Amino acid sequence: MCRSGSSSDAMDVVFRTVRIIVLSVGRLRPPFSDDVQHYQRLLARHYRLQLIEVREDEAVAKRLPERAFVSRLDRGGRAYDSQEFARWLEERRMSGLDLCFVIGGPYGHGPGIEHVDHLLSFGPATLPHQLARVVLLEQIFRGHKILAGEPYHH
Numbered sequence: 497m498c499r500s501g502s503s504s505d506a507m508d509v510v511f512r513t514v515r516i517i518v519l520s521v522g523r524l525r526p527p528f529s530d531d532v533q534h535y536q537r538l539l540a541r542h543y544r545l546q547l548i549e550v551r552e553d554e555a556v557a558k559r560l561p562e563r564a565f566v567s568r569l570d571r572g573g574r575a576y577d578s579q580e581f582a583r584w585l586e587e588r589r590m591s592g593l594d595l596c597f598v599i600g601g602p603y604g605h606g607p608g609i610e611h612v613d614h615l616l617s618f619g620p621a622t623l624p625h626q627l628a629r630v631v632l633l634e635q636i637f638r639g640h641k642i643l644a645g646e647p648y649h650h
Contacts, residue, residue, distance in 0.1 A: 515544040515594040521601030528626040535633035553606020564594040573615025582639035
């Protein structure tokens with residue numbers, strides 16, 4: 497499968513089989529849209545990334561993939577440092593299921609997504625829903641770099 501012997505190339509082949517879905521309520525607007533596009537381009541080389549926007553909370557449950565591990569962003573969820581998050585991403589990849597992150601709108605999460613597989617937190621502060629998308633994608637990219645053994649900050 498992998499032509500090159502480098503671990504980074506091998507990691508890319510492995511990660512591209514994983515589909516990561518980010519399901520968000522509300523439309524992304526500048527300046528956040530530029531940052532999301534930046535991380536979307538970086539991640540597209542490593543993951544099958546799908547970004548889905550819905551208008552209303554009620555539409556979220558209808559768009560959840562059937563065979564996926566669903567993680568809802570929630571300030572009361574589990575917080576990870578970068579190394580732990582990278583290991584968690586690897587566990588999800590090894591499970592064989594796609595990974596779906598759900599981000600609520602400006603008023604949080606609506607009905608229909610109370611029962612998810614996991615709650616993820618980026619700390620006790622409430623993030624604006626558009627900023628939460630940027631932070632999530634950056635952390636996924638950082639996790640990939642950690643797992644691939646590649647430097648992230650220079």
